[in-house]
Amino acid sequence: MTERITITRPDDWHLHLRDGALLQHTVPATARVMKRAIIMPNLQPPVMNAEQALEYRSRILSRVPQGIHFDPLMVLYLTDHTTPDMIAEAKDAGHIVAVKLYPAGATTNSHSGVTDLGKLDHIASALAEHGMPLLVHGEVTHNHVDIFDREKEFLDTILAPLVSRHPTLKVVVEHITTKDAADFVKSQGPNVGATITVQHLAYNRNHMLVGGIKPHFYCLPILKRNLHQQALQDVVVSGNAKFFLGTDSAPHAKGAKENACGCAGCYTAYGAIELYAEIFEDLGALDQLEGFASFHGPDFYGLPRNSDEITLVKQPWQVPAEMPFGQDVIVPLRAGETLRWKLEY
Ligand SMILES: NC(=O)N[C@@H](CC(=O)O)C(=O)O
Ligand SMILES: [Zn+2]
Ligand SMILES: [Zn+2]
Secondary structure, eight states: OOOEEEEOOEEEEEEOOOOOOHHHHHHHHHHOSSSSSEOOOOSOOOOOOHHHHHHHHHHTTSSSSSOOEEEEEEEEOOTTTTOHHHHHHHHHHSSSEEEEEETTTTTTTTSSSSOTTTTOHHHHHHHHHHOOOOOEOOOOOOOOOGGGGHHHHHHHIIIIIHHHHHHTOOEEEEOOOSHHHHHHHHHTTEEEEEEEEHHHHHHHHHHTTTTTOOGGOOOOSSOOHHHHHHHHHHHHHHHHHHEEEEEOOOOOOHHHHHHOOOOBOOOOOHHHHHHHHHHHHHHEEEEEGGGIIIIIHHHHHTHHHHHHHHEEEEEEEOOOSSSETTEEOOOOOTTOEEEEEEEEE
């Protein structure tokens, strides 16, 4: 039985840090283990231009614990008013590596997102020209499309046509949840990749809905049926380099989750690599963890792989029932449960 694993230091290619007082919790939780993270721009108001992105980056850096080198990779939030010039400016500013597409109304703080998904060609061309990836929350928002079908519908009606019109555009399908998305990404060229979260590997909709509704499993895109979970597990076990670690750690205070209208998002950053290690071990694929967590992401983004390492040891520890979160508390994914792997400091 493996008791200890050492891998190249990982990065998180999809992370929500929030802002203000919450950064004192969220930044150290990720910076303890990840060298870099793609910082999602869905603040209120969103991070829409280079200046806002660099200001947000300094607020994040001011919360990095001493002695740790953490590099937040910033992202612009695409709105109906984003112009190719704003993209060029972001590229020139440095530290801004991608642009994020939220279909308006698809998820948390997406109301400023794109309302007409058919009008993205000028943005796609600018991104392709600058070699900047388009990161997508891949769900349509039409009322008549069932919430469990929204990812597939987005791929079929929006993304596949967009990618075929812009064959050199780099696209990351974020937090994929379906076999359809895994198959779509596999069928495309090396310019199309995907992030996969802990919760979509570890759970399916039964975990959320059988025996009582469990709001801490509610995230978007929503957990799907088990055959989709299985398809995601299969791609990570296969070691396919198009798929990489993106926690989508999306913290919301306990009261906002345990609510008649609960927010979407799971908080996993506190134990991200430990949670993935457990799943990979359960899948008999611990040997694939390093590629998924540390190689495939930088290779896709065209960034260097990290040069230092981390070690995980088999040392069971109990996840707290709650953690401090500004004036509030947060309930982490796997609250009160025992995790098998621990980061060795
Ligand atoms: N994934 C989620 O359920 N929530 C994210 C938004 C997102 O990534 O879609 C959040 O910001 O809370
Ligand atoms: Zn999303
Ligand atoms: Zn997210």
